[in-house]
Amino acid sequence: MSNDTFSTTGGPVGPVDATMVPRYAGPATFARLPALEAVGRADIGILGVLFDSGVSYRPGARFGPGHIRASSKLLRNYNPIQDVEPFGVQQVADAGDLAVNPFDIDDAIAGIDAGYRATLDTCGRILTIGGDHTIALPILRVLHEAHGPVAVLHFDAHLDTWDTYFGAAYTHGTPFRRASEEGLIDKTGSMHVGIRGPLYSRKDLTDDEVLGFQVVGSHQLDDMGAAGVAERIRARMGDRPIYVSIDIDVLDPAAAPGTGTPEAGGLTSRELLAILRSLQGLNLVGADIVEVSPAYDHAEITGIAAAHVGYELISAMAPQA
Numbered sequence: 001m002s003n004d005t006f007s008t009t010g011g012p013v014g015p016v017d018a019t020m021v022p023r024y025a026g027p028a029t030f031a032r033l034p035a036l037e038a039v040g041r042a043d044i045g046i047l048g049v050l051f052d053s054g055v056s057y058r059p060g061a062r063f064g065p066g067h068i069r070a071s072s073k074l075l076r077n078y079n080p081i082q083d084v085e086p087f088g089v090q091q092v093a094d095a096g097d098l099a100v101n102p103f104d105i106d107d108a109i110a111g112i113d114a115g116y117r118a119t120l121d122t123c124g125r126i127l128t129i130g131g132d133h134t135i136a137l138p139i140l141r142v143l144h145e146a147h148g149p150v151a152v153l154h155f156d157a158h159l160d161t162w163d164t165y166f167g168a169a170y171t172h173g174t175p176f177r178r179a180s181e182e183g184l185i186d187k188t189g190s191m192h193v194g195i196r197g198p199l200y201s202r203k204d205l206t207d208d209e210v211l212g213f214q215v216v217g218s219h220q221l222d223d224m225g226a227a228g229v230a231e232r233i234r235a236r237m238g239d240r241p242i243y244v245s246i247d248i249d250v251l252d253p254a255a256a257p258g259t260g261t262p263e264a265g266g267l268t269s270r271e272l273l274a275i276l277r278s279l280q281g282l283n284l285v286g287a288d289i290v291e292v293s294p295a296y297d298h299a300e301i302t303g304i305a306a307a308h309v310g311y312e313l314i315s316a317m318a319p320q321a
């Protein structure tokens with residue numbers, strides 16, 4: 001018999017009541033929220049995608065969803081800076097995991113497409129926790145059917161608009177080039193935030209611009225500040241439908257050591273969380289948090305950062321009073 005004591009006031013079913021069940025106990029769901037099947041439908045579904053066969057360096061992101069859930073137990077009901085109860089004003093539920101083919105990327109992409117589409121039958125929007133960045137492509141394919149080309153707000157140390165690796169077109173370094181080629185993204189409204197580190201050549205940047213992206217480099221954060229980046233985002237995206245894709249390696253390795261392709265000189269978690277808060281009121285149609293690789297994490301540093309990223313995204317998606 002489950003000892004979950006979900007706090008509910010007749011509205012959305014929220015997380016387990018922390019005054020009844022100690023934080024280290026309760027369901028292994030994101031923020032100890034109810035499972036989707038327990039509530040039937042949700043405004044936001046948290047969906048794990050256990051896939052990391054598209055990586056080019058350190059693997060392990062297939063274990064990211066479980067790690068982020070385990071690291072999310074301390075999340076509480078009220079978000080003071082956004083002044084919202086993200087789990088009280090909307091139904092948020094954990095939609096479980098998509099376990100896709102680890103041996104065939106094409107089959108895995110088809111599986112993610114089908115699983116994401118099925119989850120949208122009972123969830124208004126989905127916050128996906130990965131998995132490596134390959135997973136963004138099938139998600140954008142599904143969202144394109146409902147929204148047309150979406151503006152991609154991409155937080156990452158890496159452009160992820162490269163062409164192929166060893167001849168492979170579908171990897172964690174290529175999702176946004178494929179998406180742009182397939183007409184899935186709004187080339188007048190997409191941008192990267194946090195880009196840094198060595199590139200393969202200058203052509204990486206000229207190609208990237210043609211594919212529809214503007215770049216805010218990590219090095220610009222000191223001068224622009226989170227507020228300046230937030231302004232750039234609003235100016236670039238306006239009221240377009242926006243897909244937010246967050247590669248946890250946008251954070252400095254000090255703030256996110258548990259990731260596959262770390263680059264020095266990244267954002268602090270405080271900067272990233274401040275930028276995400278500024279998305280409140282924008283037309284967010286979905287989001288993901290990818291590339292968390294627990295094997296390289298210490299003391300849940302990366303898992304906790306990813307959990308808070310998810311919390312601020314859910315808060316930014318909440319209906320405002």
Ligand SMILES: N=C(N)NCCCC(=O)O
Pocket residue numbers: 056133158160162172173247249260261291
């Ligand atoms: N972590 C992501 N998503 N992409 C990394 C690509 C790294 C590289 O091409 O060297």
Ligand SMILES: [Zn+2]
Pocket residue numbers: 156157158247249250261291
């Ligand atoms: Zn990256």
Ligand SMILES: [Zn+2]
Pocket residue numbers: 133156158160172247291
């Ligand atoms: Zn990436």
